[in-house]
Amino acid sequence: MFDIPPSQDNFCAYCGQPRQSGHTSDCSRGKQEISTRQMLDKGKLISPAIQQKIDSDYKKYEVDAKERDPNLDAVLNAVDFDLLKSIFLDYARKAGVPEGGMNFVSKDRIRASVDAPLMAGQYNGFDNLIGISYPEATRGHQEEDAFMAVLSTLVHEETHAVARNLVKTKTNEKMTTGRPEISIHIDGVKSGYAIMNEGQARVLEGFNEGMVEKLSREVRDRYLAARPNLAPTQENKERARGAYQSEVMLVEALIKRIAKEVELPEDMIWGGFVRGLFQGDEINKGELATAFAEMLGEEFIEKLSTMKSIDDKIVIFDMISNERILRFLNIYLIKLK
Secondary structure, X not given: OEOOOOOOOOEOOOOOOEOOOOXXXXXXXXXXXXXXXXXXXXXXXXXXXXXXXXXXXXXXXXXXXXHOOHHHHHHHHHOOHHHHHHHHHHHHHHOOOOOXXXXXXXXXXXXXXXXXXXXXXXXXXXXXXXXXXXXXXXXXXXXXXXXXXXXXXXXXXXXXXXXXXXXXXXXXXXXEOOEEEEEEEEEEEEEOOEEEEOOOOOEOHHHHHHHHHHHHHHHHHHXXXXXXXXXXXXXXXXXXXXXXXXXXHHHHHHHHHHHHHHOOOHHHHHHHHHHHHHHOOOOOOHHHHHHHHHHHOOOHHHHHHOOOOHHHHHHHHHHHOOOOHHHHHHXXXXXXX
16 A cells, blocks of 8 residues: 555656646656656656755664564565565566666665554655554464565555655745755655545545556565475465455456457556556546547546445446456455445
8 A cells, every 4th residue: 555645647647747738648758767756846856956855864764673573574584675676677677667767665664664553564655665564464364374474565565666656745945044944745646557636535546556466466476486495385375465356356357358359468458557557657537548438438437546445346347347257256346345
């Protein structure tokens, strides 16, 4: 889960410049320079002075003792972060992210605290920190599954971090004793496909979580395949998989429907969705929204954008397909209610 709001879409998702007539998300300049995490101030890429202050604050911040947990540290010390990063880099390169442009959170920026109860993990895009609650991540799991459960949570939050994150700020600068003082207010964030603005409803959050969780399971399984000494059984992996199961099922159903409509392999459609996660595609407007409307109806994107409850998901599943195979999904969702 990511915990700070995505913002107004009055700026280009690639280069951060204000939208003008004819300025679309196909901005070629932005595609060449895209970084998976950028700060913006009032719709523009953040000024060097503000960036310097933020970077200075990052360097000052250290995860102190009260934010540590020996159980979490034991798991993190057993994780090969170089291997994990290399797997994410493979996806990032395929998504068009340039060398050095991927935001991967290092072990020293992971703390044993989250900002809400009953939350296993979260990614804070402004401070660029991951929080993991060991008790919540391992709740309901057997002792032998604890490593897998925490690893699954870690990879999910790292997936949020490497996705396209635009942090929108409002800054105020005033002169005090002859020196400028800068205060920074978080106004919103765009993270992957999800959009949140301060004081407004979150948009596409459920779809984004389904995308993040599906990709994080792929990354985790590639990591485990490269570490045969861990050798978890399929049962271990299933027990330790993260939340958002119904959201993952929805993403998979949508991929299946699109692949059928355009007569392309499902893995090619999935690859396009993953690229969109890294590039911050906007599926709720423009050509993509029109394409979804033509295929699934005018209300599809609106329903997907505001999806929260089980009933919302059932409606969306029905819009994606009326085939018998999806009756099972509806039964599954109803049982969750």
